[in-house]
Amino acid sequence: MGDNDPKSTPKSSLHPVYTVTNIQNKVRVLDGAKVSYASWVNLFTLHARGYKVLHHIDGTPAPAQTDPLYDAWYEIDAHVLQWIYGTLSDELLPRVLEPDSTAHEAWNRVKNIFLNNKGACAAILESEFHNLKLGKFPSFDAYCQRLRELSGQLKDVGAAITDQRLVLQLVRGFQRI
Structure with a gap:
């Protein structure tokens, strides 16, 4: 199983996502001027890979809601979603913030802002x-x-x-x- 597979992490160990206390110490705030979209994506994906949550933004399907792993996946996804929101400028955040969103959906909204038009x-x-x-x-x-x-x-x-x-x-x- 891959590094990004939640099944590869033993239940008794703490998932690395819980060790991040301030995402802005790792990934700079995306504003589209001082920090370009490409730089932000590179930093964010590097960080997500290192903390074993890349599968939350790369399009890997979530486990079914009936899967016993779903609750843990959903909780970790909320943390990754907070990372995304926490690394967006005040101008970008309202354009991306949506209720009941997954990290992947928010990731795609940011992508669309920068790559459309x-x-x-x-x-x-x-x-x-x-x-x-x-x-x-x-x-x-x-x-x-x-x-x-x-x-x-x-x-x-x-x-x-x-x-x-x-x-x-x-x-x-x-x-x-």
Whole structure:
């Protein structure tokens, strides 16, 4: 049986999910700007794999409600759902929060927010990336950080920026305006 199979954990031992006291110490809050969707997914899935709950977000079917393992699965799913909610920005949380949701359903709602309308999002982000100027920022570091953020967001919507293009935009943005 696999690491993510709840049947592989002996009943007498404490499931690793119960050892997490603050998910934000492990996974940063997804806001879509400072923390990109792709980064959040990578961190969250790594964390879920390590704590043996990946099967709660990867589409693995839940046990039947008549299965003796269902109650334990349902309780653990509530913890994973809290992890998801606890790592969303205040702006994203109301769009994902649903009563009687499973972790997998919430996971898919987050995914849909970031991956629907890719073309329109890419066009808006591309325009902002292209028009970014150093003069609009309080420091060079802030300018570079915004370029990195936009690059990550463009990657999330399937419009990745090459390193060469990133450097060209960095230099191009030195123009005063």
